[in-house]
Amino acid sequence: MQALADVISSGLRVLFCGINPGLMSAATGHHFARPGNRFWPALHLSGFTPRQLRPDEQAELLTYRLGITNVVDRPSARADELTRAEYVAGGANLVQKVLHYQPEWLAVVGVTAYRDAFGERTAHIGKQDRLIGDTRVWVLPNPSGLNAHYTLPKLADAFAELERVS
Known part of the structure; x- marks a missing residue:
């Protein structure tokens, strides 16, 4: 299975960063x-998009x-299949990508992935102190259906907080 292509360009307001592609994403390319x-x-309900987009x-x-x-290019069924080394290497790659494209915000979806990729053991949901060049960093909850702690309304509220400042 091949890596999933980024949706990216210069001049972005927010670059959302998933943990890694799931198997369905890798198979569909979305x-x-x-x-x-x-x-x-969550992207739509928070006000980032005027309607709910489909993955395609x-x-x-x-x-x-x-x-x-x-963060990590390798597709897997679950994020817990990834190694610490993959997260660290992915974090370094992500820094280079952000420095190249210079989005206003980098929004990592998954606090554990952010902690592992950047060695920030005490990171929390929300705005981070870290800057990558001039890019500010925000951590969002993981939108996976496996993250039962965050209902869709709670997830949309977390996304909306970033939408208001971006």
Whole structure:
């Protein structure tokens, strides 16, 4: 299975960064493609997009100055299949990508992934102290359906907080 292509360009308001592609995303070529994933509904309900986009409409994000990448390129069924070394290498790669494209915000979806990729053991949901060049960093809850702690309304509220400051 091959890596999932980024939806990215210069001039982005927010570059969303998933943990890694799920198997369905890798098979379809679309980010957050699994039906139980709440990324697309949360993106719309928070005000980032005027309607709920489907995964196959991901390129439309660029018209809203939004993009998507991943910390780790390797697809897997579950994020817990990834190694610490993959997270660290992915974090270094992500820094280079952010320095190249210079989005206003990098939004990592998954606090554990952010902690592992950047060695920030005490990171929390929300705005981070870290800057990557001039890019500010925000951590969002993981939108996976496996993250039962965050209901869709709670997830949309977390996304809306970033939408208000971006």
